[in-house]
Amino acid sequence: MEHGSFQDQTASTFSLADEDHTLANSVRFTLNQDPRVTFCGYSIPHPADARVNIRVQTTGDPASEVLKDACQDLMLVCQHVRSTFDQAVADLKRRKLLQPWTLTIKEITGLIISLSRVSFEN
Amino acid sequence: MPKVPIWDLPDVPKGELPPHIELQRTRVLCNPDAPTHTENIQYSGAYASMGVDNSLRLDHFRENFKVEVIRLTEDDMEFDLIGIDASLANAFRRILISEIPTMAIEKVLIANNTSVVQDEVLSHRLGLIPIKVDPRLFDYMSENDVPNEKNTIVFKLHIRCERGGPRLTVKSDELKWLPNGSEFLLATENSTSNSTSKPKTYTSFRCSQDSLQEFSNNPIAPKHPDIIISKLGPGQEIELEAHAVKGMGKTHAKWSPVATAWYRMLPEVVLLQEVKDEKAVELEKKCRVKVFDIEDVGNGKTRATVARPRACTLCRECIQEEGWDKYVALRRVKDHFIFTIESTGALPPEVLFTEAVKILEDKCERLITELS
Numbered sequence: 334m335e336h337g338s339f340q341d342q343t344a345s346t347f348s349l350a351d352e353d354h355t356l357a358n359s360v361r362f363t364l365n366q367d368p369r370v371t372f373c374g375y376s377i378p379h380p381a382d383a384r385v386n387i388r389v390q391t392t393g394d395p396a397s398e399v400l401k402d403a404c405q406d407l408m409l410v411c412q413h414v415r416s417t418f419d420q421a422v423a424d425l426k427r428r429k430l431l432q433p434w435t436l437t438i439k440e441i442t443g444l445i446i447s448l449s450r451v452s453f454e455n
Numbered sequence: 456m457p458k459v460p461i462w463d464l465p466d467v468p469k470g471e472l473p474p475h476i477e478l479q480r481t482r483v484l485c486n487p488d489a490p491t492h493t494e495n496i497q498y499s500g501a502y503a504s505m506g507v508d509n510s511l512r513l514d515h516f517r518e519n520f521k522v523e524v525i526r527l528t529e530d531d532m533e534f535d536l537i538g539i540d541a542s543l544a545n546a547f548r549r550i551l552i553s554e555i556p557t558m559a560i561e562k563v564l565i566a567n568n569t570s571v572v573q574d575e576v577l578s579h580r581l582g583l584i585p586i587k588v589d590p591r592l593f594d595y596m597s598e599n600d601v602p603n604e605k606n607t608i609v610f611k612l613h614i615r616c617e618r619g620g621p622r623l624t625v626k627s628d629e630l631k632w633l634p635n636g637s638e639f640l641l642a643t644e645n646s647t648s649n650s651t652s653k654p655k656t657y658t659s660f661r662c663s664q665d666s667l668q669e670f671s672n673n674p675i676a677p678k679h680p681d682i683i684i685s686k687l688g689p690g691q692e693i694e695l696e697a698h699a700v701k702g703m704g705k706t707h708a709k710w711s712p713v714a715t716a717w718y719r720m721l722p723e724v725v726l727l728q729e730v731k732d733e734k735a736v737e738l739e740k741k742c743r744v745k746v747f748d749i750e751d752v753g754n755g756k757t758r759a760t761v762a763r764p765r766a767c768t769l770c771r772e773c774i775q776e777e778g779w780d781k782y783v784a785l786r787r788v789k790d791h792f793i794f795t796i797e798s799t800g801a802l803p804p805e806v807l808f809t810e811a812v813k814i815l816e817d818k819c820e821r822l823i824t825e826l827s
Contacts (some may be wrong), residue, residue, distance in 0.1 A: 349822065355549045356818045362542040365497035366511035401826050404819040410543065411819070413517055414536075415812040421522040421534070422805045452633055 345396035347377050347387045353377065357385040363403040363410070460581070464484075470506050485785040487774045495541060495789060506735040515627065525793075532804040535721070536792040538823075544718050544792045550811040551716040552737040553604050553704040556590045557801040558608060559583075559710075562698040564639055564657060570625075572685045579695050580684055582709045584627050585799040587678040592669055595698045602636075606668075606676055607660060608699040616687035623687040628680035629698065634670070636660035639696055657696070711806055714797040715741075721791035722767035725784040726759065735759035741773045755767030765793070 336346045349356070357375040362385075364373040370388040389396040472480065480490045496502075499510035519538035526533040536544055563578040570577070589607065596606040610630040616623040636658035664670050685693065705709030724746055730738050738759045739747045748762035769787070774780045796804040 338801045339721045347826075349825075352818070353549075354553070355815070356822070358542045359815065360819075360822070362497055362540050363511055366509065368510045369500045370499070388788050397826050401823055404823045404826075406513065408819040408823075409513055410516060411812050411816045413520060413540065414522075415514075415809055415816075416544070417520055417657045418805075418808060419525050419533075419811070422527065424525055425524045454799045 335351075342395040342397070343388040344394060345388075345400075346388070346401060347397075349385050349387065351383050352385050353383065354385075357387055358404055359407055360387060360400070363406045364389060364400065367399060367403060369399055460580055472505060472507055476502075476811055477507075477625065481789055482722065483787040483789060485769050485771060485787065486510060487771055487780055487803060490787075492518045497540075500571045526652055527805065529802055530798040530804060532797065532808075533793065533795045536794055538719075538790050539792065540790065541720075541792075544794065546792075546812045546815055547808065548716050548718060550814050551713050551796060551807060554814055555702050555712045555802075555807060556595075556701050557710050557799070558586050558588050558590050558593060558699045558701055560586075560610070560697040561702065561705075561723060562700075564637070564696040564698070565694075566696075567692055568638065568693040569690070570685050570687050571691075576761055577685060577695075581630075582707075584630070584682055584684075585678040585801060586675065586699055587800050588675045589669070590701050590801060592667075595702075602698060602700075604636065604662060604664050605662040607636070607658055608617075608664070609637050610697040610699065611638065611695075612684075612697065613694045614687065615692040616689055618689045622687060622689070625684045625687060625693065627677040627682040627684060629684070630677055630728055631663060632694075633676045633762055634663045634665035634674075639700070657700070664772045712801050714739070714799055716796045716807075717796075718792040718794040720787040721793060723786040724761045724764045724768055725786065726761060727782055727784055730759040730782050736784075738773060738779075742767075743770070743772070744786050746773075757813055 336348065354377070357377075361373055361375050365369050369391050370389065371392055373388060375385050375387045377385050387400070389400050391399050471477075478484075482498055483493050484491045484624075496509065498710040499508070501509045503509075510616050514693050517536065521537040523537070524532065527533065545686060559579045560578075563574075563581055565574050565577070568577060574579070586608070593608075594606045596602065600606060609632070611633050612630050613812045614625055615621065637656040639657050641655040641657060644712070664675070679822070686768055687693070698771060704708035735747075735749050735757050738744075744763075744766045746767045749757050750760045752758055760764055769785055773783050794808075796807055798804045798807055802810070812823060
């Protein structure tokens, strides 16, 4: 739901139902980095209502377009995060598969400590 | 007066920030009294006067963003997210805790409970038991849905402590999966009218969950077989059916797929000047988590080095004493997050994180379609 005037489309408040800080703060982050934005911020009018208001004021473009672009940017960022993460996990799994006998330093020190404890007890 | 080219004058913008502002932008300074420069500067034109563009550049993000997996086990993982803003790291954390669905026991039909644990307490305990099943194979059950094989998992618990025997501890492995649905008959007035058809129960499964290939050789069960549900004295008995449905952590924490998920910014410990000999020993002793090591530099001289900055808890004990902040600086790197996920067992932690990112993407997509 958008609240704004028909004459001036450069400033609007968007009221999103069933959303919270998770989306609003992320969108605010991408909005703030858009050079067309002069002001943006969000608020949760009442903590018991699942609703956020996002305010966008721009230098000239329609606020809804700028917000849409911000979402698009956020999606691209997410896609990149996901592919990089999947790649990192796949790399780790492959390395573990190649060298199943390699132990981490923590495991080695743990082994040494337990061995020395055994010899000490004997 | 010698001629100096205009570009060599110290106040000409060079497209990069002066070192002290760069430090304030990328680090939280942990001073003895309080941390400073904790905010993230997000506004695109924040450094316009210095010729630095602070707008979101996706190619720049793609070049700098890195993930390093530190530890990955069956149900917990630790990884570094490098080059990302706190707002996004926090969004992922919030989604992990409260918006990834899992299956948990929601309805408990108690036929008999003579144990000392009251019905409602018993039901609550059952609800908190993590169930090892992929929630993506199930649908949500809305208010006027009938429980069927796509939205409900039924468990049976029937245990009795015999008289004259020892007391009995009921553990979660007593929950037996019923792939054909509920076995409790629904009481209806005209139960005699059509005796040929299958008797009505509390669920209406069209087929056995056993026959679905996902579960045929991987029966559904609680993740841990040794969670204590109740204790029975001689003669006491529990007979019940537990119906698990799909839900989200924001409704009730029993549906949260993580024991917890958290992140911290990478600590950075810097020695501003060399710390030698007795002072080095003193510094090494100050630190409880052994961030510093003592290094031999020859001629019987020693100096302190920062060996394990990741272990630093930013307790600031090393700079609390007068004058020590001249030697040691404690900082946090603002765009480096050490992220830890502890899964409860429904999904492995690496899958949970990708699911969380997907959920944020879905939210964006929904907002875009709502706007257009």
